[in-house]
Amino acid sequence: MxxxxxxxxxxxxxxxxxxxxxxxxxxxxxxxxxxxxxxxxxxxxxxxxxxxxxxxxxxxxxxxxxxxxxxxxxxxxxxxxxxxxxxxxxxxxxxxxxxxxxxxxxxxxxxxxxxxxxxxxxxxxxxxxxxxxxxxxxxxxxxxxxxxxxxxxxxxxxxxxxxxxxxxxxxxxxxxxxxxxxxxxxxxxxxxxxxxxxxxxxxxxxxxxxxxxxxxxxxxxxHRIAVAYAGELVEVGHTDALLQTPLHPYTRGLVRCVPDLTQIGVLRGGIPGTPPMPGHWPGGCRFQQRCPLAGNGCDDAQVTSSLADRTVRCWKSAASVDTASIENTTSPTNGPKNLARNTTS
Amino acid sequence: MAAASVSSIWSVVLHRLMAVIPTVLFGTILIFGLVQIIPGGAAEEAAGPEASAEAIAVLREEMGLNRPLHVQYLSWLGNAIRGDLGRSLTDRRNIAKAITERLPLTIELTVIALILSLLIGIPLGVLSAINRHNRIDAAVTSVSGLGLALPEFWLAMLAVNLFALKLGWFPATGVPSVELGWHEHIQSLVLPSLTLASGAAAAITRFTRSGMLEALSSSYIRTAWALGLSPAQIFFRFALKNALIPLVTVIGIITSSLFGGAVLVESVFVIPGLGTMLVTAVLQKDYPTVQSVALVLTVVFVMISLVVDIGCAVLDPRTRR
CATH class of the missing domain: 3.40.50.300 (P-loop containing nucleotide triphosphate hydrolases)
Structure with a gap:
């Protein structure tokens, strides 16, 4: 190597x-x-x-x-x-x-x-x-x-x-x-x-x-991409893997924002809110205020978990890395739908 | 390309030269007009306080003061262009000749003061900017504040008192001509030019400091650091040139004000320059002399701003056409 x-x-x-x-x-x-x-x-x-x-x-x-x-x-x-x-x-x-x-x-x-x-x-x-x-x-x-x-x-x-x-x-x-x-x-x-x-x-x-x-x-x-959010790297991985199966909810939001020229006229969902400024970061996960998946456990300090050249700073996604059930968690089920409604209204 | 930038500098020179003519013309109208407004007539002054009304009337006719204003203006202007500035009302001397005798000394004083203030001001300003917010910067800023605040005539009197009368290092008054010896000549100019330079040096220090700070915080200086250039090269080559662009304009204004300041300093040190000539002429209501000195100063100021514009074009390629 x-x-x-x-x-x-x-x-x-x-x-x-x-x-x-x-x-x-x-x-x-x-x-x-x-x-x-x-x-x-x-x-x-x-x-x-x-x-x-x-x-x-x-x-x-x-x-x-x-x-x-x-x-x-x-x-x-x-x-x-x-x-x-x-x-x-x-x-x-x-x-x-x-x-x-x-x-x-x-x-x-x-x-x-x-x-x-x-x-x-x-x-x-x-x-x-x-x-x-x-x-x-x-x-x-x-x-x-x-x-x-x-x-x-x-x-x-x-x-x-x-x-x-x-x-x-x-x-x-x-x-x-x-x-x-x-x-x-x-x-x-x-x-x-x-x-x-x-x-x-x-x-x-x-x-x-x-x-x-x-x-x-x-x-x-x-070749590889790191995603930064509020002074932290929330996800690092190979470009293809990261784009196809983004693990961190923030990365997922970003991937969804990229315009798709094959679907002209379709407004992409954004991520509601703005990132917190330095000095105003919440304890635990810094994305939790804007995260559709936020819940109990997000207030705790987030550890990064690494597997197969992938690092992610989210305990929920980390669990999915461990169980390797990536596809299930990344399909936009409950959260992201609310999200799309929020931004287009 | 190099040839192109040289020729574009010449085109700037040509354009500014063309602009000089209307500026000077407008200046002559102002000078002529202002002297007309001043109460008391030239003929009355020339004839003296005991002169009879008839004598004054004769004199008015002789001096051409009964002609229409525009005719008087044009004849004055025509003579001035030919180098004839008329005669003084008080001592009947040829004014043009008197000015050519006195102007070099004033220019010498001003130029020495300008060079001194640049030699003091630019290094201090750069030093101050490089050491931003530490003791050196604080010291330079307070000294330059003092230089800006102290009036020149007061400094001049202090300097005469201490260095001339008490210590005897320099003569208190007068300037011996160069023929009597370079050493004495220069020595007698030290105190006047230093006092004259004090305010200008302080102003140049301040402007250099702020210009340098602006340049040092710019994106292109960050690039220079990122290229691994030496601090000396970054400060004195890449930042200083940019800091000098606004400074050149300021230097022009400062040079003009040095000429103004020279009037005061010449009076204190009794230097036979243009300043003392102007003061005496005003006090004696010697209108043709006042008019002529004002005209010469106008031309000098216009020339200074011409030099400034050319300086800007040389330093800043963006101002060239």
Whole structure:
């Protein structure tokens, strides 16, 4: 079996303020195999971006991280800053949402790209320039040589995102953290960027953490998926298994929300309510206020149960994992029908 | 592409140059109009307090003050364009010549003060932003607050008292010309330019700090950290350039106000610059001189904003057309 490229173990984030600490992320654990594209989905505020920034150690100093982030056999959270800096943009690249804003408006993309190249490779100006052209070519920018003199505002969002990806891969990237890289792009461009990431991962054996709120997009791209809810991972599993038989009620709700183009005009059921904000999480299961299956036992601390590459944080679903009677519990019987009525009214 | 961005900078220069002409013209109308509104006539002042009504009338005719206003304006403007600003009412001196003698000293004082305030303000502002919310930031913020609050004329008097009269490090008044020695010349400008620079340095510190903080919190600086660039490169190259864009506009305004401040500082230090010339002319109701100095200052201000616009175009590629 391939060795994991990244192991995140019990990652916890706390916002330390004068008024007291607020937990932002609790006990997030997952592994990304080398060469794997791993999806992280969830609503806004579920802690997806925080997870990526914690791996990169780019969180503001007011947020304290505990747990372990193991990359290349070392715990990133324990590394001194200067060693972390030699990994950032070198072994670990990161791509952000809003690509136009993520590029410096006052420098040409050539200057920015050459800077990224020279941050980790001792190259002469000329060689770095050639490497920058090579990178632009790699991410599919036509006429890369002449594009070096362009400013970010002269590019479209999709082109800027390609440049961002080229910059993130300017070192010797083994892991790419892609934080909603397609959110601000139109659907066609979205598809191009997704295909580009897929190709780069395959050609260069790069592992990718793909963060998105778009389950359909993640399903198309990723080998495995983790579902985040209110600062926790509620379910982790292989894409096919997770989509066909979602175990956690929240995952089930998400899967039901994905539009089905074969049934145009049919409104999909949503999940009623909004996720609780950090600091307002209920004890026990954090989804219980919105869960159609909530009942006795949901107030207790939820343990994750794992079986056959599947992790789920729900005692009811956990029981179903154990009895392997997955089909029965996942068919929408009593709860989800009420749910559909709630959202369409 | 490089050639294209250079040519687009020149097109910005050309456009702004075209805009300079109407601005200066409007300025001349204002200056001419304002001087007409001031009570008391030029002829009365020129003739002196004991002059008879007939003498004044003759003088009015001689000075062309009986002509319609627009004719007077156009002839004044025409002469000014040719470099003839008329003669002073008080000592009959050629005003254009007096200005060319005095303007360099004022420009020298202002430019030295500007350079000093940039050399003090930008590093302090960057230092303050990098050390946000710690003791260094607090210290810089309170010192710059003091610099903004203290009036220049008061600082000037304090400086003369302490450094010139008590310690004797610098001369208290006057500026010997360069021919008498560079050393003495520069030494005599230290106190005036430092006092003049105090407020400007404080303002530049504040604006640099806020510009840097805005840049440092931006998405593209997060990208720079994520690329593993060194802090020095991130602060002084990628953040500073963005912080300088709003600062260039501020520097333009500050330079204009330095010219204004020079009037006060020149008076305290008795420096024969444009400021003292203007103050004397106003006190003696020497209208042609007031008009001429105001005109020169207008042209100077317009030129400063021209430089600012070009500076913005150089720094910020988005403002180029």
């Amino acid at each position: 391939r060795a994991p490229a990244l192991i995140v173990e019990n990652l916890r984030l706390k916002l330390c303020a004068d008024r007291g600490d607020t937990t932002l992320l609790s006990d997030v654990s997952f592994e990304i195999q080398s060469g794997e594209i791993f999806g992280l989905v969830g609503e806004s505020g579920s802690g997806k971006t925080l997870t990526a920034l914690a791996i990169m150690r780019l969180l503001p100093p007011t947020i304290k991280a505990t747990g372990k982030v193991i990359f290349d056999g070392v715990d990133l959270l324990a590394l001194p800053e200067y060693q972390m800096r030699s990994l950032r943009g070198n072994r670990i690249g990161m791509v952000f949402q809003e690509p136009v804003a993520a590029l410096n408006p006052t420098f040409t993309i050539g200057t920015q790209l050459i800077c990224a190249v020279r941050a980790h490779h001792k190259l002469s100006g000329h060689k770095a320039r050639e490497r920058a052209i090579e990178l632009l070519d790699m991410v599919g920018i036509p006429e890369p040589r002449s594009r070096l003199g362009f400013y970010p505002h002269q590019f479209s969002g999709g082109m800027c995102q390609r440049v961002m990806i080229a910059m993130a891969l300017a070192g010797d990237a083994r892991l790419l953290l892609a934080d909603e890289p397609t959110t601000s792009l139109d659907v066609t461009t979205q598809d191009e960027i997704v295909r580009l990431l897929e190709r780069l991962s395959k050609d260069h054996g790069i592992s990718v953490l793909f963060i998105s709120h778009d389950l359909g997009l993640v399903a198309r791209l990723c």
